[in-house]
Amino acid sequence: GENVEQHPSTLSVQEGDSAVIKCTYSDSASNYFPWYKQELGKRPQLIIDIRSNVGEKKDQRIAVTLNKTAKHFSLHITETQPEDSAVYFCAAYNQGGKLIFGQGTELSVKP
Amino acid sequence: SAVISQKPSRDICQRGTSLTIQCQVDSQVTMMFWYRQQPGQSLTLIATANQGSEATYESGFVIDKFPISRPNLTFSTLTVSNMSPEDSSIYLCSVTTQGTGNYGYTFGSGTRLTVV
Numbered sequence: 001g002e003n004v005e006q007h008p009s010t011l012s013v014q015e016g017d018s019a020v021i022k023c024t025y026s027d028s029a030s031n032y033f034p035w036y037k038q039e040l041g042k043r044p045q046l047i048i049d050i051r052s053n054v055g056e057k058k059d060q061r062i063a064v065t066l067n068k069t070a071k072h073f074s075l076h077i078t079e080t081q082p083e084d085s086a087v088y089f090c091a092a093y094n095q096g097g098k099l100i101f102g103q104g105t106e107l108s109v110k111p
Numbered sequence: 112s113a114v115i116s117q118k119p120s121r122d123i124c125q126r127g128t129s130l131t132i133q134c135q136v137d138s139q140v141t142m143m144f145w146y147r148q149q150p151g152q153s154l155t156l157i158a159t160a161n162q163g164s165e166a167t168y169e170s171g172f173v174i175d176k177f178p179i180s181r182p183n184l185t186f187s188t189l190t191v192s193n194m195s196p197e198d199s200s201i202y203l204c205s206v207t208t209q210g211t212g213n214y215g216y217t218f219g220s221g222t223r224l225t226v227v
């Protein structure tokens with residue numbers, strides 16, 4: 001089955017700096033890769049996603065890149081703000097219709 | 112995207128008892144999923160609930176412990192049976208709006224379960 005590895009587990013940056021979170025997946029048939037942001041005590045919220053026929057997608061300060069050959073994808077947050085502090089999860093959706101999550105990255109943005 | 116109402120939002124239960132969690136969706140969806148999120152951990156898929164057939168369980172989860180019902184395309188329940196402190200977690204239901212090429216997943220607000 002699908003296995004998703006996420007790094008780093010914790011990330012601390014200064015406000016205004018960039019943050020990068022990386023994930024790898026094992027199932028080459030996976031074709032959809034969302035990223036979720038989970039604030040303390042709240043449900044995961046979809047922030048950006050990418051499909052396997054696209055190499056990069058950007059939405060304001062957030063971008064995601066996908067390398068199908070290497071089976072890895074990354075989340076990039078530019079000009080970080082304190083409200084970006086949260087736990088971020090990557091996930092991979094495979095042909096079986098299941099969404100499998102990475103271990104999560106706790107991002108802390110220091111003012 | 113779909114709107115999910117999940118209840119209860121939290122509960123404290125005695126070991127050995129059972130708790131049933133409900134999820135109601137505002138639109139018909141083919142697949143509903145139940146996840147567990149242990150404290151400080153990621154989301155682990157428990158099972159996929161399909162309308163009209165038995166749920167499909169992931170490795171490490173069994174029907175006797177986590178029976179699931181899916182009576183129609185807008186509703187599902189997950190029961191945590193014969194609870195022990197190790198079952199203390201957040202349980203979340205999720206639906207996919209798959210179709211027309213959109214694979215978006217939406218989560219319910221979660222049920223925070225504490226077993227004492």
